[in-house]
Amino acid sequence: MVSAPNHSIDVLIRKLESIAPLFDEERRAIEGLSVTVRPMKAGQDLVRDQDRPSQCCLILEGWACRYKLLKTGKRQIFSFHIPGDIPDLQSLHLSVMDHSVSTLTPATVALIPHHGLHELTARFPRIAAAFWRDTLVDAAIFREWMVGMGRRSATQAIAHQFCEMYLKLQAVGLAEDHIYKLPVTQSDIADALGMTNVHVNRVLKDLREKGLITLMRNTLQIHDWEEFTRLCEFDPTYLHLEQQAA
Amino acid sequence: MVSAPNHSIDVLIRKLESIAPLFDEERRAIEGLSVTVRPMKAGQDLVRDQDRPSQCCLILEGWACRYKLLKTGKRQIFSFHIPGDIPDLQSLHLSVMDHSVSTLTPATVALIPHHGLHELTARFPRIAAAFWRDTLVDAAIFREWMVGMGRRSATQAIAHQFCEMYLKLQAVGLAEDHIYKLPVTQSDIADALGMTNVHVNRVLKDLREKGLITLMRNTLQIHDWEEFTRLCEFDPTYLHLEQQAA
DNA sequence: CGACCATTTGAGAGTATTCAATCCCCGTGG
DNA sequence: CCACGGGGATTGAATACTCTCAAATGGTCG
16 A cells, blocks of 8 residues: 555546546545555455445556345446546445455555545535436446346347447556456356356357357457347447536 | 426425435525426337437326346346336436337336436536435346346245335335235246246245235235245345435 | 566356237226 | 136146256467
8 A cells, every 4th residue: 555646646637537537636635635555355345235445446557346245156247447547436325335345456545535535425416416327327237237137138148248348448448459457257257147157158159150259368359340239239338428507 | 298286296305215314405406407208008019129318307296117028028127117217218328229128017207308407417416426325226127137037946936026016105104013015927927037927927826825814806915924935035225225324 | 588468259047038829907988 | 596708826738938958169467
């Protein structure tokens, strides 16, 4: 754990500015947040179910996920998170965690105390609105995952997941040309989509054999974006990626 | 469509006060919102996918749901809504709807213009925070539904759904003694849980034969709450029903 | 090289779906 | 008052998709 250089929080400013433009004063206030930067190993919990956190985790590098474990040991993953995300932003208003957050890869996170965020959002309603909007997009993604689990075939669900990941990564400059690093295991994907790792493996094999994707050493390439999105009925509206007017 | 008597919005004030206490000034400001009360038939859309609404719908009476239709005609229901809910509150910050909202029963709704809500939340950050918190609970419920679809057996998923509905209805005084009116079809339940109506029917039959529930003429009774919640591993934490301190 | 984890493959079992057909309840109209 | 009509509920039989259990293969790091 080291003291934070102020620019570590730039990734948050960029994220918020992708939601709505910020005034200089607002930007300075965000830069003034006191944060603690912490390196993490893969598979470490950032927050646990039933915790009552006093800080939020901003991901600076690496991937994380939100998940819940059932008594039977089954795991359901709710979301994947990449740099710029604050997976536990909800703890600002819901005191008890109803799920856990953990890293999927080695990662760097910035811990931001709640009181700093509370002051920030109270002083700057536009920042509060931007955070709120971010949690609404989060919820929209949850809904789309529900569609995948409830009403799409396994193939469509996985393809849809890959499309979503591509657009989210592209939005923060971590992907282009329909190629990206996918540093998660097939079991992670299975737990996200409500399948078994065995079945995920078979679907991936099928997608490869049909020439739709290349996936090796954690790098995914979608060969024909148009065809791929048609296959899984991918409509990016729910990601609300277009810049929101002020 | 008739002009709104001010007290029609009381249901919203009660809802918000169940989240966080309000000052008199805040309460008066909410009462000052101009709203339009509209009676609806069952199965009518309140908002549609791709719409750009300029108002939100507060449910005064009846049930509604959020859903999305796939090109194949399959439907996924994301949530059920009861009096006091604003199912499309997200439209305040996300201009384009990524899903639809419709009534499930005859209903009364109050339409509240966005600009009124924007002014209200800008003037009263505590009200904004209460709304935000409400959308966070919404998202928590989405996550729990994901667990149901992804990692619970059909029986557990349905039982869990019934437990959740009971607590939500009880919280607004519409249920007690583990009995409540469930005015939705088996197909609605199926579309909510990602199953077929046929399978829902078989699971319900099984729950009845095991003496766990009584369900007739849209009235559900859970015989043994303790046993029932154990059966489906129901933990109400995710509903965040405890009163939040100011 | 060995340990460990992830991926891959096979075979058999189950759960849920599909496609119909029938039943039931309730409101409407004759 | 009762027949009719329509939506929802119920049931059956065959099918399909996914899971479970197991074993083998492959890759990476110390």
